[in-house]
Amino acid sequence: MIRQLIITHDPIDETALLADRKMSAGMGAVVYFLGVVRGEEDGQAITAIEYEAFQKMAEHQFNLLFEAMAKRWPIESVRLVHRIGVVKVNEPSLWVEIVAPHRGEAFAACQWLIDEMKRVVPIWKRPVASTAVG
DSSP, X not given: OEEEEEEESSOOOHHHHHXXXXXXXXXXXXXXXXXXXXXXXXXXXXXXXXXXXXHHHHHHHHHHHHHHHXXXXXXXXXXXXXXXXXXXXXXEEEEEEEEXXXXXXXXXXXXXXXXXXXXXXXXXXXXXXXXXXX
């Protein structure tokens, strides 16, 4: 399985990621997910989320998840980009792409990866509160 992991302060360039997709003739499904910062966190208005990562451990945990995916589904490739630093409302903080032979396994793998990432990968978020305008 081909793997690409990017943890970056840079904005996610979705157009470039889509243009860089590679897949073999036997693949029939590409599922990708774009996670965008909402303007509310726990019922409070926010302007951004600040993401912080323990980079080496995050990379290690992602690689363990990719290994588990390869054993569970016939995935040809997984690519994941996660931003760290301050990400403003309506900007993407996460991009995930799964290439597989069929849509069922592509959707299932993508959902599983995101759920497990949130559970085990040491990336933390801190909401940046909106300031009152007077």
